[in-house]
Amino acid sequence: HSGWKFGWGRFSEVDLFTDRHESNAETLSQAIRAAASEEPDADGSVLFGQLKGTVVGLRYYSGVVNQGEMVGLVRQPQNPYDRNAVMVANIYGNQVGHIKKELAAAMAYIMDNNLAKVEGVVYSGTKNTYTMPVMLSFWGKEESKNSVLEHMSRRGYKLNTEGGKLKGTPCTILKNAFDNLFEGLMESKDGEKEAASVATPLLLHQKQALSWMCARENKAALPPFWEKRGELYYNTLTCFSAKELPERVRGGILADDMGLGKTLTVIALILTNFHKGKPLPVEKCVSRSVLQSFQAICFMSNLCSLITKCVFTCVQVEKVSPIKAKMTSQMALTLEEGSVLFEDLDFAAALSGSTSDTGSKKKKTDKKSSLTQSAESSIAESTDDLKARTTLIICPLSVLSNWLDQFEQHVDPNVKLNVYLYYGPERNRSKKFLSSQDVVITTYNVLSSDFGNKSPLHGISWLRVVLDEGHIIRNPNAQMSKAVLDLKAQRRWILSGTPIQNSVRDLWMLVAFLGLKPFDTREWWNRVIQRPVTQGDRAGLQHLQTLVKYITLRRTKNSEVNGRPLVSLPEKKVYVEQVELSQPEREEYELARTEGKNTIGRYVRTEGTVLRNYADVLAILMRLRQHCCHPDLLAKISSDLGAAATPAELRERLIEKLRLVLASGSDEECSVCLDSVRLPVITHCAHVYCRPCIAQVISTSGQEVARCPLCRSEIKTSELVEFPQEEMEEENSTKSERWRTSSKVQALMGNLLRLRSKDSSIKCLVVSQFTRFLTILETPLREHGFSFVRLDGTMTQKKRTQVIQEFQSSAADSPTIMLLSLKAGGVGLNLTAASHVFLMDPAWNPATEEQCIDRCHRLGQKRKVVVTKFIVKDSVEENMVKIQRKKQDLMEKAFGSTNTDRKTSRIDDIVALMEL
DNA sequence: ACCGCCGGGTGCC
DNA sequence: ACCGCCGGGTGCC
Structure with a gap:
């Protein structure tokens, strides 16, 4: 009997993080992780109350706790002595004891049914060898509060609901503080390091980054919140102490602005810091x-x-x-x-x-x-x-070729660096082969499709894993994230130009990947960081700042070192070229404008109907913008906006609206997630959302009928209309019509011809939001013998890479013009071969234009950059430019606005555009 | 004494 | 556990 007991005891005693007893460790760590992940989020949880309880059985376990230390509570439904058992563990996952059985019996029901999350703090330390008191806090959804209190009191446990309230701090201050989280991270990170075997000389800030990264990999500094107290290491946040040096985080987040050369810096790191600061033997x-x-x-x-x-x-x-x-x-x-x-x-x-x-x-x-x-x-x-040699780089497909180019370009040609591209159906899956490489590059998709399918990547102990565009893995439930977390590596790096986009929540994945203990366990992260921060606790934010500062290096384009900008890019000049419409164009335009103005004016005058008819409004604006570019852009207009007679007709109209909204280039955002729409659907009230977002709204509305978040119309899942697949390909069908020119086309061609006669080596980007406009432009380009390529969102990755390579080539017969759709390709696209940019039509969002210009005005650009924006005189385009300016001002003044703010500002935009 | 009391053995869940 | 509980030893005061 006792032998069995002992066995079980040892079974639960395992250390969560050292994997000393491998299979057991997994069981326990899985249990803790599972318990922690079941809870949806710390956000929105309220404190039900607190209760003094007893931890028993201390003498059977090795886990120790200090006064004030936080402990974890984990249900053990499989415990052979009591299926209600609740285990108590310290921050490292070492078992401390159990909750006394009567109390455990009361808690089990609550924990199993997710009515509350229970957290423990040992307020009085261990005075006694056998038991100790613990303060239990019950957290959960407001609606579960009463049933929890009642359930506990029926069993004789009265929760103290006094004094548990956290003092709230004004949210605005904290919001700003949070926005500034990533600012000023350059302090005291000076020191430069020369790179080994890198052919390209590093810029000053890149040497600094290299020096910082080497230090992060080599130095044994204490992680944040740890301090040495006598012989022990003590964590000031959790009050946990340990004999051994806490495992350091060998790596971090390099969050420099794009264009500062993160890729080059990482290449330098790979070559320079192999073991003990020695270069990689190559x-x-x-x-x-x-x-x-x-x-x-x-x-x-x-x-x-x-x-x-x-x-x-x-x-x-x-x-x-x-x-x-x-x-x-x-x-x-x-x-x-x-x-x-x-x-x-x-x-x-x-x-x-x-x-x-x-x-x-x-x-x-x-x-x-x-x-x-x-x-x-x-x-x-x-x-x-010491056996690991290989660095694994994981990146989105879109930047894969960039990595290969950069290795080619920057590694000293006298040195042979084995770089293997782990991609494609023919990829070599031999672990022996892969782990003998210096660098293995793959994509998030390959990694996650291999994951769980005897993935060789997960069987190798990597020297270093680098996540490029690391913000991609912010959702911890995604397969990709799980695959990434399961990699074994000594050193871990995250590269990202945009470290936090939305909230503290996104940070967890990054912290977990880096293995910053104990926060890689969701429970501790929520308790110590996320909940305090979301509830407005200053100390919590302070802690978050300390943490971020410890692992992050971020410089922006505007950062300075010793009073000098980090990078000096060639000069950039932006010109606006006014285009006059021809007489017939003007007449058509005015016709459309008057009609549209009347319609929108009606909506504006009737309080609250602008939002309701948002899609129509966008459609009208869209048509005007198309008039400004080329008459053939106008889609076959499907009648006016009256009520539809048949369901089929209604559906047809909704699809038409959806098409217009999506094609409008307004970078439509979903009002639920505030991100760009993915899997767009349109409601019967003509508002566009991501399908998953609106489906969630409907399923969680709790009311009898779900309502549209924008206009409060009734919505149903069955009435969401998707974009039919065939429609997607139909785009090219309007081609066969006879080609004609337009004022804007003329303006562009004039510029291009003038440039070519001046300097035929100059390359240009011709950018439009309308891919059909790009198609129209192909004809005169061909006519005048220009060699050009085209890059738009419909192209496969392979094709894109090929086109970019062609365009970037300096060969004499390489194309000199790229027709580029504004939204094609994400950030990171490198088009430095071009030095002239023609923006054919203004975008709603000036940042989109800036981003596009930055694709050629970035590191590696040798020439002066000239940007020409074509704006049709006396048109909606001119007003759009005015609005852009206003937006820019606003952006700079106040960062971060609410959803309603954005929508109202959209309405204001519309009113201004139509000169109402 | 089919009790009370004493004191040793014992002890999480 | 410097406790409670169990069960055996014991038995007026």
Whole structure:
């Protein structure tokens, strides 16, 4: 009997984070994680009350707690002695004891049914070997409060509901503080480091980043909130203390603005910081013939006489190929130090944990293969730490080619770095092969599709994992995120130009990936950081700031080092070119404008109907904007806006509206998630949302009927209309009509021809929100013999990459013009070959235009950048520009506005546009 | 004494 | 646990 008990005891005693007992550790950590993840969010939870309880059985477990330390409570429904058991664990997941059974019996029901989340604090420390008191706090949804209180009191436990209220702080102040979270993270992070084997000289701020990253990987500084107290390490937030140095976070978030060269910095890091600050040992890259003669010598010769023979060979080679003189002398030098073909001394030294100096001395006397020896020493000291060689880079497909280019471009050509692209159906899944590479690059999609399917990537112990565009994995429930969290790595990096977009919640995934204990467990994150912050607790925000500061380096384009801007880009000039419409164009335009003005005016005068008819309003504006570009852009207009006679007709009209809204280039945002719409659907009241968003609104409305968040009309899931698939491809069908020109087309062509005659090497981006306009432009470009490519959202990734490569090429016959759809390709697109940008039509959102311009006005741009915006005189376009200016001002003044603010400002925009 | 009382053994869930 | 509880030993005062 007692043997069984002991076994069970040990079973629950495992350490959550060291995996000492692997299978058991998983069971317990899974239990804690599962318990923590079931709760939807700390947001919106209220404190029901508190209760003093007893933790018993302390003497059976090794987990210790300090006075004031937080403890976790985990249900153990499988406990053979009591199915109501509630386990108590400290922050490291070490079991401390159990909740006394009567209390556990009362709590079990509440915990199992998710009526409340129970948290414990040991307020009085351990005075007694057997039991200790614990303060339990019950948190949950307001609607569960009474049933929880009642349930507990029926069992004789009265929750103290006094004094638990948190003092609220004005939210606005905190909101601003949160916005500033990522500001000023450059302080005291100076120090520069030169990169090894990188052909491109690093800029000052990149050297600083490299130095910071190396320090983050090498130095054993205490993580935030830890301090040394005597012989122990003490966490000031959780009051947990430990004998061992808390595991440091080897890595962090590099959140520099895009264009500051994060990719280059990471490449430099890979080459510069292998083990113990030594560079990655890489094969010297020599011409094939040299390599072959070397190999021949190496195989044939007795290793003892190797050095002289190799040097001899080098001299011979030098005669044959004088250009390589520098390289061969470098090789001879290497050989004198006793290495064989590979510069493996550093590697061997790193493996054995000794420095490279002593390593090479040793090799001088002992001429046996250094490789064999290094293998032996690595086994002797088999801490897995030193075996890992490979850096795994995970990125979105869209920037994959960029990584490959950058490796090609920046790695010293005399050095052979093994970079493997783990992508495509033919990818090499051999773990042995992959872990012998220096760098493996893959995409989030490949990673998550491999995940759970005996993924080789998850079976390798990586030296380093780098998440590019790391904000992609902000949703912890996504398959991708789970796949990322399951990777084994010594060092972890997140690259992101936009670290927090929405809230504290997004940060958790990043913290969890970095393994910043104990916050990688959701429960502790919620308790210590997220809830305090969302409830307006200043200390909580302070803690969050400390935490973020510890792991993040962020500089913006406007940051300065020693009073100088980080990067000096070539000058950029923006011109507005007014376009006059021709007489017939003007007449058509005025006709449409009068009609539209009347319609919208009606909506504005009738209080509250603008939002209701939002899609119509956008459609009208859209038509006017199309008139400004080219008459053929106008879609076959489907009648006016009266009530539809049949359901089929209604559906047809809704689809038409949806099409117009989506095609309007207004970068429509979903009013539920405030992000760009994904999987767009339109309601019968003609408002566009993401399907999942609006479906959630409907299912959680709690009322008998769900209402549209924008206009309060009744909505039903069955009445949501999607964009039919066939419609998507129909776009190209209007092609066959006879081509005609327009004033704007003329204006563009004039510019292009003038530029070409001045300097035929200049490349241009021609940007429009209307892909059909781009199609129209193809005709005159072809006519005038321009070589051009086209990039829009409909193209496959493969095609995009190809087009970008073509355009970026400096070959004489490479295309000089790129037709670019405004929204095509995310940030990070590199089009520095172009130095002139023509914006054919103004965008609603000036930031979109800026982003587009930044694709060529960024690091790597050698020429002055000239931007020309075509604006039709006396038109809706002019008003749009005015609104843009106003928006820019507003943006700069107050950051972050509410949803209603945005919508009202949209209405104001519309009124201003139509000059009502 | 089919009790009370004493004192040793014992002890989470 | 410097407790409560259990069950055996014991038995007027």
